[in-house]
Amino acid sequence: MTRAISRGPGLIATMIVIVVCSGVVQGYLTPLLPVVGGHVGIGGVGQNNLYLLSQVAFAVLTPLLSRWGDIWGHRRLLLIAVAMVAVGSLLIAARPTTATLAVGMVAQSAVVGFFPLLAGILRSRSPEHGRVGMSMLVGALLLSIGTGGFVAGTLSDEHALAGLWTAVPFCVLAIAAAFALPTSTAPRAGRFNSPSALLLTAGLGALMLVLTEGESWGWASPYSLLTIVAALVLLAVWVVVERRSAHPLVDLGLLRNPRLAAVSAHTFCIAFGAIGFLGANAVYLGTDPADGGDGLGLGLGARAISLVSLGMVAVGFVGSTLTPRLARAIGDRAVLAAGGCVGAAGFLSLCLLHSSLPQYLVGALLVGLSTGMFEAATRALSVEVVDEAETALSVGVNEMALSLGAAIGAAVIGALWAGHTTAHGAVTGGGYQWAWAACAVVALGGAAVGLLFRDPSAAPTPEAGVAHAGRTA
Structure with missing residues (x-):
């Protein structure tokens, strides 16, 4: 078989x-x-x-x-x-x-x-x-x-x-x-680096802890500040250990590859909003306008919210499957920039139009389209920009950029909401507006980073494979 x-x-x-x-x-x-x-x-x-x-x-x-x-x-x-x-x-x-x-x-x-x-x-x-x-x-x-x-x-x-x-x-x-x-x-090839794994585990654990709990602790509280310091120290020591190791857990030299660095930075920026926004999306859709700050929210039930999410991922599926053909037509750099611009347009639309479900869907579906484009493009490029023996590690670096971008995006949205709430704890219109605007700005940053991506100058290029793959599909 x-x-x-x-x-x-x-x-x-x-x-x-x-x-x-x-x-x-x-x-x-x-x-x-x-x-x-x-x-x-x-x-x-x-x-x-x-x-x-x-x-x-x-x-x-x-x-x-x-x-x-x-x-x-x-x-x-x-x-x-x-x-x-x-x-x-x-x-x-x-x-x-x-x-x-x-x-x-x-x-x-x-x-x-x-x-x-x-x-x-x-x-x-x-x-x-x-x-x-x-x-x-x-x-x-x-x-x-x-x-x-x-x-x-x-x-x-x-x-x-x-x-x-x-x-x-x-x-x-x-x-x-x-x-x-x-x-x-x-x-x-290589051996597993246990000390490096322990340092990375502790450092990322501390970082994720403060990103998730910082809002409830208070970002300036001793708990938050000590956890941030611990995360930074652990990750700094991890970097030193990795650079001195003959068998690093994550070859940080990969990020000296400007193509992989651009792809990973683009992934971080788009994931910041496109994925970090998902929890906020459900909150806004489910908030009753009579209960929400400034009368905002759409008051949908659980099944209706899941249908909106399903619509977003359906549009993302379309964007994902069209991305190889688009890359063949306009190039990888243009695809990365376009994905960032589509995401920014979606969040700007949410800033301006959000009082009804049809209005909200315009921005939400654009965000879904951007999600499909960036996930397909960056996962394919993270495979191609390194040697074959480093494929899984390179894709893993990109997945880490996605996870951290989403987590930090969700934390920033939570912090902006925390600063714009009513006496009853509901998020005000200003909180939503600031969150959507922040996601739009970071998405535009992702588009700018995408413009830094360069195709290899040496022939043959991957485009021949793309064209063949597109025809086969």
């Missing part, structure tokens, strides 16, 4: 099964946590702590799984990652308690390794389909995130905990697909 799907469309179709599992896992718990939390006795603070725990796990596992894949084999680590996600999903569904939710969500965070490890296999086994393959994987991810949340919410309308089983069948299919994939032919 492996031989039959070792290349081309069959290989990509098998990978899509795994990516759909990733999307469902990332999307199905969000609308369920309030209901599940009430059932098992977890309040708002506890739910936020679960979110914090999963974000720390995301940040930590991204470089670890990527590096292990480059050392020990992409398919082997992919099997381990899929198994972790399956065990976590089954644990949550079979016995939902505070402890099992915490352990299960940490195990589910192994989905962050799917894209880097799949990229390593795709590049080594079917490089001529790299661009179109990555765009299709991103499109499938976006659609499955939205669909997973909608299905889980619908199931939980009938029974509070029924939606927790949403991810389990997809995990079973993903395990079968992972066994069917071929091994990567990329060379393996």
